[in-house]
Amino acid sequence: QxxxxxxxxxxxxxxxxxxxxxxxxxxxxxxxxxxxxxxxxxxxxxxxxxxxxxxxxxxxxxxxxxxxxxxxxxxxxxxxxxxxxxxxxxxxxxxxxxxxxxxxxxxxxxxxxxxxxxxxxxxxxxxxxxxxxxxxxxxxxxxxxxxxxxxxxxxxxxxxxxxxxxxxxxxxxxxxxxxxxxxxxxxxxxxxTRPKSNHVENIRTIYGNLIARELIEFSIDNSQFKFKAKGYMTNVNYSTKTFQFLLFINHRLVDCQVLKRSIDQVYETYLPKNSHPFVYMSLELDPANIDVNISPTKHEVHFLNEQQIVETITSTLETKLLGSNN
Ligand code: ADP
Ligand code: MG
The missing domain is CATH 3.30.565.10 (Histidine kinase-like ATPase, C-terminal domain)
Structure with a gap:
């Protein structure tokens, strides 16, 4: 036993x-x-x-x-x-x-x-x-x-x-x-990090000022698919060798390859070849729509209306990115 x-x-x-x-x-x-x-x-x-x-x-x-x-x-x-x-x-x-x-x-x-x-x-x-x-x-x-x-x-x-x-x-x-x-x-x-800090300060403390000073804030509240997404992304002046993607879904650190790939693709258009962004995102979904049958070690998460939600997020980030570029 x-x-x-x-x-x-x-x-x-x-x-x-x-x-x-x-x-x-x-x-x-x-x-x-x-x-x-x-x-x-x-x-x-x-x-x-x-x-x-x-x-x-x-x-x-x-x-x-x-x-x-x-x-x-x-x-x-x-x-x-x-x-x-x-x-x-x-x-x-x-x-x-x-x-x-x-x-x-x-x-x-x-x-x-x-x-x-x-x-x-x-x-x-x-x-x-x-x-x-x-x-x-x-x-x-x-x-x-x-x-x-x-x-x-x-x-x-x-x-x-x-x-x-x-x-x-x-x-x-x-x-x-x-x-x-x-x-x-x-x-x-x-x-x-100190208590009562904020996201940007902690990104600066941990990931460095090069990233922190290029951050753009984003916030999405979507009633159609019932989700909220907020966080920070680097603009096109900053790039790194690997895509740093900090993704929390309902406050749990997870992977979501579909979302990750589609965000990286947005940046691919604007960043120099082989360079990638830093994105921190807190995504809140109706718990009932998340696939809870995943085992605790398989951090890869799937959820209802995944394709539509990913597209909505990606296009918002792209708009933000273009706005910051002008
Ligand atoms: P779960 O978190 O899913 O309940 P765990 O095995 O991780 O299962 O923890 C079992 C229980 O032990 C928790 O539900 C909680 O009651 C208690 N526990 C574990 N860690 C702590 C902690 N750091 N402070 C207070 N209680 C704790
Ligand atoms: Mg636990």
Whole structure:
């Protein structure tokens, strides 16, 4: 049974960066305003995320790592996240099958923090009281220690760190009201944004002023296909080797190749050969229209009226781009 669980978990958690993505989502769900991430050896030795969110109650420690417990938990009754994300409460359970997982957490109500370790989704010992501030620290150690083949298939620690940094960068731009910090163990922060910041400031901090100073804002509110899209795109004075596309659909970081390709095509007409734009877009769709049957690791998303929505977005961006060019 453990072997089967482990294989299933390995499907959900494919590499350090997507384990971290799930952990960041959890911290955001917990209404944190500050999220600090520490990484050792590309996330394989250590992946730690500390937030100041609502915390986990002592009584819930027992079940947070069981699969599909999501909506049973006390602090989370009002969350609309299931309909928004279509994701099924298995991130912590999966991580506990393929790594050493420790959780430290304190809620507002509890007098002190509690710490507990998990093996194969079970508490190892009852939660131990300790001192600590409100919020949650999730410590993931020795990821894939029991999956040597998976571990071998990963890239170098430097490349895995790059993927982690990419995920943190994108979340930090999208969630500009929240302070993010990312550092390699014992080094100074690689990424640091301040709370109550804004998208442009964070793009400047993380992606540089060359991009930030060329940004054009866009905002679409379409009643026909019931969607909103807003964000920033670079104008034709800026180009980069690869298309940097930060896409959030209903606040979840996703890929949508159809949209990506069609935006890139717009720029192809105006940019020098082999150069590409930077686009950050927050797209909001009726959750009922998003294909929720995608597995949590397949970040590729499809939705109803995809072709029409993509065309509407693309033509708006093209108009903006031409306007800025004159
Ligand atoms: P899901 O997020 O889909 O519910 P997870 O396995 O990611 O499933 O998390 C399980 C539960 O653990 C969450 O529903 C939440 O109650 C609790 N939890 C996880 N991380 C945090 C956190 N950083 N702060 C507060 N609660 C958390
Ligand atoms: Mg989660």
């Amino acid at each position: 453990d072997v089967i669980n482990r294989i299933a978990a390995g499907e959900v958690i494919q590499r350090p960066a997507n384990a971290l993505k799930e952990l960041i989502e959890n911290s955001l769900d917990a209404k944190s305003s500050n999220i600090q991430i520490t990484v050792k050896h590309g996330g394989l030795k250590l992946l730690q995320i500390q937030d100041n969110g609502v915390g986990i109650r002592k009584d819930d420690f027992e079940i947070v790592c069981e699969r599909f417990t999501t909506s049973k938990l006390t602090e989370f009754e009002d969350l609309h996240k299931i309909s928004t994300y279509g994701f099924r409460g298995e991130a912590l359970a999966s991580i506990s099958h393929v790594a050493h997982l420790t959780i430290i957490s304190k809620t507002k109500q509890d007098m002190c923090a509690y710490q507990a370790s998990y093996v194969d989704s079970k508490l190892r010992d009852p939660p131990k009281p300790m001192s600590g501030n409100q919020g949650t620290t999730i410590i993931v150690e020795d990821l894939f220690y029991n999956m040597p083949i998976r571990k071998k298939a990963l890239r170098s620690p430097a490349e895995e760190y790059q993927k982690i940094s990419d995920v943190v960068s994108k979340y930090a731009v999208h969630n500009a009201s929240i302070g993010f910090a990312l550092k390699k163990h014992s080094e100074s922060n690689d990424i640091r």
